[in-house]
Amino acid sequence: MPEQDIQDSAELITAYFPDLTPAQKAQFAALAELYHFWNQRINVISRKDIHALYERHVLHSLSIGLCYRFQPGQQVVDIGTGGGFPGIPLAILFPETQFILIDSVGKKIRVVQDIIYQLKLVHVEAWQQRAEKLPAACCDYAVSRAVAPLPVLWQWARHILKAGKENGLICLKGGDLSAEIRDCGCQPVIHALYPLLQRDYFQEKYLLFVPV
Numbered sequence: 001m002p003e004q005d006i007q008d009s010a011e012l013i014t015a016y017f018p019d020l021t022p023a024q025k026a027q028f029a030a031l032a033e034l035y036h037f038w039n040q041r042i043n044v045i046s047r048k049d050i051h052a053l054y055e056r057h058v059l060h061s062l063s064i065g066l067c068y069r070f071q072p073g074q075q076v077v078d079i080g081t082g083g084g085f086p087g088i089p090l091a092i093l094f095p096e097t098q099f100i101l102i103d104s105v106g107k108k109i110r111v112v113q114d115i116i117y118q119l120k121l122v123h124v125e126a127w128q129q130r131a132e133k134l135p136a137a138c139c140d141y142a143v144s145r146a147v148a149p150l151p152v153l154w155q156w157a158r159h160i161l162k163a164g165k166e167n168g169l170i171c172l173k174g175g176d177l178s179a180e181i182r183d184c185g186c187q188p189v190i191h192a193l194y195p196l197l198q199r200d201y202f203q204e205k206y207l208l209f210v211p212v
């Protein structure tokens with residue numbers, strides 16, 4: 001989609017997820033003001049992208065929810081959440097799932113904590129924490145976008161994932177996938193985002209699921 005055609009708004013999300021409740025719609029709509037406020041103070045989203053918050057960040061994160069449905073009571077850890085992606089949009093979409101969003105940088109986590117507080121996302125926590133230091137077997141799913149090469153991500157995720165036939169790492173990836181998969185020695189399921197979203201501007205053009 002050419003840059004000039006981007007009509008960024010929370011309505012975009014409703015087109016992909018028609019069953020959102022009024023509360024979820026209000027939470028998605030509130031993200032615009034919250035991210036514009038915080039991005040003027042701390043660079044949590046690339047400044048050249050903030051005008052396309054829903055297109056490039058919220059919808060991109062929610063592609064995970066188009067492919068995988070988290071269940072009530074399951075635990076999801078977002079590794080390297082930065083300003084809250086993909087964790088915050090997924091937490092709005094799945095209000096009965098428990099989310100822990102981690103990042104090694106404290107000032108990003110403080111922004112995420114404020115957004116969680118403003119949106120009253122009582123099922124979400126944000127911790128300043130390095131992925132390597134997370135406790136073993138603490139979640140059903142790990143999610144991640146644009147954080148580390150797959151072999152590194154998988155090493156972190158394998159340690160924190162509980163055993164379970166549907167459990168695994170779900171990550172949004174770009175780059176040389178075949179080299180990363182070879183070096184990782186894992187067998188991911190690969191979804192291409194273009195057929196799913198009809199948008200081709202993402203750097204991370206693939207969604208990978210690596211079963212535990």
Ligand SMILES: C[S@@+](CC[C@H](N)C(=O)[O-])C[C@H]1O[C@@H](n2cnc3c(N)ncnc32)[C@H](O)[C@@H]1O
Pocket residue numbers: 079080081082083084085086102103104105108129130131132144145146147
């Ligand atoms: C390029 S940003 C991506 C942020 C977010 N996932 C997104 O897509 O907008 C990478 C993030 O990973 C975090 N990070 C890198 N290594 C990490 C580690 N070992 N543990 C926790 N966070 C890490 C960085 O602090 C940074 O915020």
